[in-house]
Amino acid sequence: MQIVKVEGSLQCTARIEGLKHVALRVLQTESGSRLVATDPVGAEPGNWVFVTSGSAARYTAGDFEILTDLAVCGIIDHWPDKE
Numbered sequence: 001m002q003i004v005k006v007e008g009s010l011q012c013t014a015r016i017e018g019l020k021h022v023a024l025r026v027l028q029t030e031s032g033s034r035l036v037a038t039d040p041v042g043a044e045p046g047n048w049v050f051v052t053s054g055s056a057a058r059y060t061a062g063d064f065e066i067l068t069d070l071a072v073c074g075i076i077d078h079w080p081d082k083e
Helices: 055-061
Strands: 002-009 024-028 034-038 048-053 070-075
Touching: 024 048, 034 055, 048 055, 055 070
Parallel strands: 034 070
Antiparallel strands: 002 024, 002 048, 024 034, 048 070
C-alpha cells in the first residue's frame, strides 16, 4: 500500500469495457509522480488516501471484471505525521 494525495478526477470520453463506469482519480505521490487509480470510495481533490496495487486492487473494486491494478482503499481522516 501507498499513501498519496488526490489531485482530481479523470474524465474519459471513451474507455475500454473492462473499466466499466468506475470513477478514476489522478493521484500525486510525495515525490511528485502522477498515478491514475479506480476509486470505489469517493475521494475528493485534496484528500490523502491509501491505495493498493496489483491483484489486490481488483478485490478493492468489488468486481473482478474491472481491469485495474491501482485502487483507492480509503480516505485518511487523521494522520499525525502530516499535521
